[in-house]
Amino acid sequence: xxxxxxxxxxxxxxxxxxxxxxxxxxxxxxxxxxxxxxxxxxxxxxxxxxxxxxxxxxxxxxxxxxxxxxxxxxxxxxxxxxxxxxxxxxxxxxxxxxxxxxxxxxxxxxxxxxxxxxxxxxxxxxxxxxxxxxxxxxxxxxxxxxxxxxxxxxxxxxxxxxxxxxxxxxxxxxxxxxxxxxxxxxxxxxxxxxx
Amino acid sequence: xxxxxxxxxxxxxxxxxxxxxxxxxxxxxxxxxxxxxxxxxxxxxxxxxxxxxxxxxxxxxxxxxxxxxxxxxxxxxxxxxxxxxxxxxxxxxxxxxxxxxxxxxxxxxxxxxxxxxxxxxxxxxxxxxxxxxxxxxxxxxxxxxxxxxxxxxxxxxxxxxxxxxxxxxxxxxxxxxxxxxxxxxxxxxxxxxxxxxxxxxxxxxxxxxxxxxxxxxxxxxxxxxxxxxxxxxxxxxxxxxxxxxxxxxxxxxxxxxxxxxxxxxxxxxxxxxxxxxxxxxxxxxxxxxxxxxxxxxxxxxxxxxxxxxxxxxxxxxxxxxxxxxxxxxxxxxxxxxxxxxxxxxxxxxxxxxxxxxxxxxxxxxxxxxxxxxxxxxxxxxxxxxxxxxxxxxxxxxxxxxxxxxxxxxxxxxxxxxxxxxxxxxxxxxxxxxxxxxxxxxxxxxxxxx
Numbered sequence: 001x002x003x004x005x006x007x008x009x010x011x012x013x014x015x016x017x018x019x020x021x022x023x024x025x026x027x028x029x030x031x032x033x034x035x036x037x038x039x040x041x042x043x044x045x046x047x048x049x050x051x052x053x054x055x056x057x058x059x060x061x062x063x064x065x066x067x068x069x070x071x072x073x074x075x076x077x078x079x080x081x082x083x084x085x086x087x088x089x090x091x092x093x094x095x096x097x098x099x100x101x102x103x104x105x106x107x108x109x110x111x112x113x114x115x116x117x118x119x120x121x122x123x124x125x126x127x128x129x130x131x132x133x134x135x136x137x138x139x140x141x142x143x144x145x146x147x148x149x150x151x152x153x154x155x156x157x158x159x160x161x162x163x164x165x166x167x168x169x170x171x172x173x174x175x176x177x178x179x180x181x182x183x184x185x186x187x188x189x190x191x192x193x194x195x
Numbered sequence: 196x197x198x199x200x201x202x203x204x205x206x207x208x209x210x211x212x213x214x215x216x217x218x219x220x221x222x223x224x225x226x227x228x229x230x231x232x233x234x235x236x237x238x239x240x241x242x243x244x245x246x247x248x249x250x251x252x253x254x255x256x257x258x259x260x261x262x263x264x265x266x267x268x269x270x271x272x273x274x275x276x277x278x279x280x281x282x283x284x285x286x287x288x289x290x291x292x293x294x295x296x297x298x299x300x301x302x303x304x305x306x307x308x309x310x311x312x313x314x315x316x317x318x319x320x321x322x323x324x325x326x327x328x329x330x331x332x333x334x335x336x337x338x339x340x341x342x343x344x345x346x347x348x349x350x351x352x353x354x355x356x357x358x359x360x361x362x363x364x365x366x367x368x369x370x371x372x373x374x375x376x377x378x379x380x381x382x383x384x385x386x387x388x389x390x391x392x393x394x395x396x397x398x399x400x401x402x403x404x405x406x407x408x409x410x411x412x413x414x415x416x417x418x419x420x421x422x423x424x425x426x427x428x429x430x431x432x433x434x435x436x437x438x439x440x441x442x443x444x445x446x447x448x449x450x451x452x453x454x455x456x457x458x459x460x461x462x463x464x465x466x467x468x469x470x471x472x473x474x475x476x477x478x479x480x481x482x483x484x485x486x487x488x489x490x491x492x493x494x495x496x497x498x499x500x501x502x503x504x505x506x507x508x509x510x511x512x513x514x515x516x517x518x519x520x521x522x523x524x525x526x527x528x529x530x531x532x533x534x535x536x537x538x539x540x541x542x543x544x545x546x547x548x549x550x551x552x553x554x555x556x557x558x559x560x561x562x563x564x565x566x567x568x569x570x571x572x573x574x575x576x577x578x579x580x581x582x583x584x585x586x587x588x589x590x591x592x593x594x595x596x597x598x599x600x601x602x603x604x605x606x607x608x609x610x611x612x613x614x615x616x617x618x619x620x621x622x623x624x625x626x627x628x629x630x631x632x633x634x635x636x637x638x639x640x641x642x643x644x
Contacts, residue, residue: 014611014612016578016610018607020597020599020632024573026573026574030578032582032591035583035584037585071582139582140583
């Protein structure tokens with residue numbers, strides 16, 4: 001097998017040219033970069049109902065000591081891929097700092113003081129049927145890694161509320177009847193408001 | 196003074212012609228008697244001459260029948276030469292008192308063939324002028340039914356005479372055996388059927404068929420009983436498609452057109468005994484070379500290899516080669532080297548592209564085999580993705596234009612460094628990797644680990 005010996009992976013790029021006949025190569029200086037593959041360590045949730053699209057935070061080691069953040073910001077194409085049975089779903093993703101949004105406060109500072117991303121943020125897809133599979137992350141839309149187990153649970157739905165009314169001055173114990181409460185291991189949050 | 200006395204009560208004036216003949220009119224049958232059975236629909240007739248009291252013996256009677264009613268004319272068009280068979284549908288054709296069933300086309304009387312009580316068969320008489328005429332029936336050969344609607348044509352009782360088409364131009368008169376050659380016929384009278392307001396009646400299309408020289412038209416348009424309409428029909432032109440020819444049909448085809456699928460008019464050039472000649476369809480299989488540089492300073496030529504490169508009727512003056520499709524193209528003349536090779540010059544094309552090359556032996560009909568010639572001048576616009584794993588194997592998509600498929604080993608990519616890094620493969624720099632041609636705008640290559 002042919003190997004390329006390349007120094008300075010993650011920093012300097014190299015050009016790709018093409019020839020279709022007689023070794024007459026183009027000279028268009030289209031640059032690409034070898035990088036150290038980021039290490040995806042853990043995900044913030046491993047289950048979502050099939051009918052909800054929820055954010056998933058992937059704790060990531062980007063190897064910023066060797067990889068160049070500027071090239072990542074410019075040329076990355078983060079995606080998350082979910083394989084469930086015979087179905088494959090791909091959602092868009094991006095690099096994130098923690099706490100979320102803190103990077104944007106430092107956009108103007110020098111690169112030495114910049115807070116570098118530590119996570120990848122993507123969204124779970126809405127899928128057709130419940131099931132378990134795997135989740136992978138890609139930095140360029142082609143090379144995926146991670147192999148996290150992921151489950152799509154039955155949809156959370158509320159059919160009925162008992163009682164449907166109560167006094168203004170007291171708390172009332174309310175019973176919710178529906179589906180997807182037990183199967184879903186996530187915390188159920190009830191939102192109330194004025195209709 | 197003379198009278199015909201019907202039913203001993205109704206006196207009708209009579210005109211004495213001679214001592215053996217007089218004329219009189221029958222009275223109208225009262226409505227209350229019209230529902231009687233057929234055998235009772237009659238009056239006895241006596242003659243009174245001089246006074247109303249001098250009556251003859253009632254030896255003869257007069258029978259009444261209900262007028263036949265038309266509901267449809269099956270075969271309602273035909274040429275002015277006549278002899279078009281039509282079936283008249285309706286009711287009352289079999290009334291027992293009908294004594295002399297006749298049909299009139301306008302003013303010309305014909306004798307129909309009785310089929311049953313609801314249908315009779317007629318043949319149109321010859322006329323001098325085309326156009327619609329009213330068909331009416333008579334049970335006695337004398338009294339004809341009135342038109343259904345005055346001043347308007349009713350399809351229930353209208354027959355339209357058509358005149359022969361007058362053809363002035365017919366092209367092309369030859370095409371490949373594969374058929375589907377677009378043939379345009381120009382002339383007059385192609386939309387002669389009109390509505391009441393004079394506008395063309397598009398509900399009556401012109402049909403066509405081809406008959407092979409062997410008299411076997413089963414494989415031709417219209418030969419299987421399904422009528423084929425002409426295309427792009429206007430008053431002065433229409434288009435037909437040539438049939439596929441084979442040994443069964445023969446290579447000489449005669450075009451026939453008809454308004455009704457019954458009366459067919461042959462359309463053929465005056466100096467021929469057939470309308471269209473099929474020749475073995477040429478087929479482009481390979482082009483050598485199949486690519487070349489854009490704006491080549493040399494006058495490049497290519498040789499097209501294929502089958503059936505035989506000029507129709509030995510006339511090779513119309514051999515053409517088309518670079519491009521039907522809409523965007525460049526035509527150059529071709530030279531037939533032999534039955535399987537054509538040589539032509541490569542046109543000066545101003546941009547990198549891959550064009551289909553098709554040939555025509557008659558200058559009109561082109562092959563559609565899709566063999567291409569590429570004008571290469573590779574230029575890269577983008578590479579995706581830009582960040583690649585050091586593990587290699589990432590498929591890079593190289594987008595641009597001017598790519599051609601020059602064959603195995605010719606399509607390559609080159610990886611070379613910019614700046615201070617070093618990149619070499621097996622000790623040599625830059626690195627080369629064989630690429631894959633996808634289309635004229637796309638190459639792919641897998642990255643090295």
